[in-house]
Amino acid sequence: MNSINNRPNNITELLERAQQIAGFTLQQVAQLNGLNAPENLRKKKGWIGQLLELHLGASAGSKPIQDFPELGVELKTIPINQQGKPLETTFVCVAPLTGNHGVTWQTSNIANKLQKVLWIPVLGEQEIPVAERIIGSPLLWQPSDEENAQLKQDWEELMDMIALGKVENITARHGKYLQLRPKAANNTIRTKAYGSEGQIIKVLPRGYYLKKAFTHQLLKNHFAI
């Protein structure tokens, strides 16, 4: 009774499917899909996310679209400890470093991705074997006005620096809730960006990440209701 080749028809179906595996271990879900959990995630960093995509019926692949385009939903797994505190930041999307003329927060790719997110917390402390990690209750989230404003403010600061050719001066310390960090296979990878004179330069690709304080806040808001 797994869900291979079986996409949910609506958000209710998707939520039901996610709720059904709350309390399951990763190995249980892996077995439902004919897989086995790896020893560790060192060389399988995206494994949990891909397992949940498979089980819930998301379209696979690396297309730059939402996981459930028909439903307008993005799927994110998030590792938490027993207290519900995120153990890692959350990658959202690659940051375009050129061609951002006229793009506003409202029209940005990142805001689009964060419109509606199905969060699936997973107890993920490193001392727990991957196979034994427990899946938590899913949370279908849409940013509140306040959360949207928080992200917009950080995004505008970062985007200003990118547009002004200062991308190499940006560190993970910029932004209170949204940060820009390297996103590449290794530090020899390069992509186009603007230099300080407006010329094209080659830099390490960057991605937008939600800091733990932000995701912790939204998880708490939900489970406090």
Place this chain on the structure above:
DNA sequence: ACTTGATCATTT
């Protein structure tokens, strides 16, 4: 202890 910067696998 915690965050920042680096890295791993896979697909297109």
Place this chain on the structure above:
DNA sequence: AAATGATCAAGT
């Protein structure tokens, strides 16, 4: 190279 899925691990 660029996008997806993220976590690792060095440095502070």
